[in-house]
Amino acid sequence: MLLVASCVFYMFFIPSYIFILFFLIIIDYFAGIAIENAEGKNKRLFLIISLVANLGVLSVFKYYNFFAGNIEGLASLMGFYPNIPLLNMILPIGLSFHTFQAMSYTIEVSRGKQKAEKNILLYALYVMFYPQLVAGPIERPQNLLHQFREEHTFDYDRIVAGLKLMLWGLFKKVVIADRCGAYVSNVFDYPYQHQGETITFWCGLFFFAWQLYCDFSGYSDMAIGAAQVMGIKLMTNFKRPYLSKSIGEIWQRWHISLTSWFMDYVFRPLGGYRKGRDRGAINLLIVYFLSGLWHGAAWTFVFCFFIFGAQLVFRLYFKKQINWVFDKLESKTSKTWNNILHTAVAFITICIPFSFFRAHSLPDALFILKSLFNFGTGALSIGNSSTFIYAVIGIFILYAVEIYQEYYSKSDLLPEPKSIIFKYAFYSSVIVYILLTGVFDASQFIYFQF
């Protein structure tokens, strides 16, 4: 049933693309069995076949035009003008997510940490499980596959918790992310109209950071909640990253399933920090470069993530100096102030590269970056001031809820009253507030494009 539902769900977008999924499922299914049965070099050979198939499909659909365009550009600089034909295809939805999930299966089988799945339908469900098919979390076979075999009984608490998580995810998406998105579009779609408006650019950048987080974590919450209702426990993908006290901590809490994928399958195999700080720094830059490329076939993404990597490398080399600066700024008495200071600095630091993530092109991104530091004027609210106020109210609620979750409840759910009557009133108010303030106009999840 779940597999059929997953197929129908996927076919809502472009039905014929399901054959790409079937192709990869068949290859990886047989590769998994072959890897398990093979010895030595053959094991590696079958793993390579699986990786080439997944990365091949990803390259053709996602990166072919990007590389072709870059080769043409490079050749023209040298006086050659090749006319490389471009592919006129829409990227299959969630391709980067399910290919990475499929690759984690064959890699884990080759490492002996996961038994090859003999039931092709169960393996297909592992790749296609619809709550997380198009935008993650990118699961690991050890966590997910065995759950499909287990019997799932009706568990009131589990189901209600799943539904509550879905509601909070929906709130983050339609009340905060899409509302911030309206402001962000005004700034970043028309950056040159805001020339000299430093405050507007900073505000747009902060709003984009909240939009991106609430959009993606909102989807993740809904996916995790929906799976929980069905009795499947998916991994946590976000742990309130904007409450982190350093940029390193942010990346441990942001898109955890992708970060841990790169850590497990790229960073550590490259040697991690084991071969010294310099090699560790290079490995870090490689991982963030690849992470940028994973996000999109455009230099804006690559630059954005390369800067994230560079920030971490900077922190690696200058940790003492950074700590010295914080020591000077920190209050000797107020721990809360120190926490706010660290959190704010970490947030602003990761916001700056987001200008590359959101910009339409590299020149636009550089213009935005320049505008952030030209000390001009500008206004907080542009266009309809209500958009700004609705967004600010949403962000205020987000922080209030996350601070409660982080420091008091240690849960991902909304803080709720104890009395059953107040609970009804509380959740009804949340639903009505979503109806009153949510943005319901055909906007997609940002991460669906990846």
Next chain:
Amino acid sequence: MPANSSTSNSKIKFLKRGLILLAVVVAMDQLCGLLLHQLYFSVTSGAEYETTYAFTKADADIIVTGSSKARRNYNTPLISDSLHISCYNAGHDGQSLLFSYAMTKMLLSHYTPKMIVVEMFPEELYYKEVHYDRLNVLLPYYNDFPEIREIADWRGTRNEDTTSIAYKLFPFNTEKMKLLSQSYRYNSMWLDLLKGKVNEQKTESGYLPLKNTITENKKRKYIEEFELTKSYEHNRHIDPNKIKSLTGIIELCKQKGVTVVLAMSPVLKRYDEDPVYKLVNEISLKYNVSFLDYTNDERFNYIQYFADNHMNKIGSTFFSSIFAHDLKSIIASSKN
């Protein structure tokens, strides 16, 4: 057996609590919708008030409909003085022909003006997602004014590919489903309604002029950005609903004997070869209605007339005097 019985109890508890929650949500939604309905129809200024006024009370001889371009560029008191007949500006910020169609339906349902001026942007007939989003201003009228329901429902079918599996499985108009909620009709409005209560913004017969003047540098940037934005728009196509709206306005007016004038007021960015001109011209010839195009008129090609892509007070006053003069001859010829 005890496990089965406990599961079954859990299911009953879930169902019972789910139904109670649903009942509370429905009650709260209805109550909230009712309060906002009262608030919406009691405000005495702001865009919401202007729309209600135009929909239910406007009685001017000439009505100008359209977007913010209509609202900023048509100095209706001046047009009224020049022609010695009343004129009201029913332009609404951010709207398009879709809204003008709803406006025409509503106007003609309560009285018959002498003339309706349909202001259009040169890009007007192209499909734009945002023009459907902004039709949310019609939702507070959905219950009481059946005339606008067809247009409001377009919000739910705009992107529908009726051949897709999704549509075959769930052939729903999503907007109709959302409209089951009373609160949804006032989505994203409560703040503006409160502002309308507190901060009174009065217009002169619907005309809301802009005071600032654009600089050469800003004009250049604006045009560059406009071209850039256009290049991001894939699959640019003429929107059949907008054609339906335009022809619908003309046909409704013809039935009631109302003169229709299609107009494109001056714009900052020149549009020389856009196929929309040809299309609007063909429609105007087919239905024998006037089409006044000032978009490439050299008389208005000065930045001191513009605030942004809209004219400022100086520009709109100058334009309106010329427009009133042109209307005079249309009124004269319609009398003959």
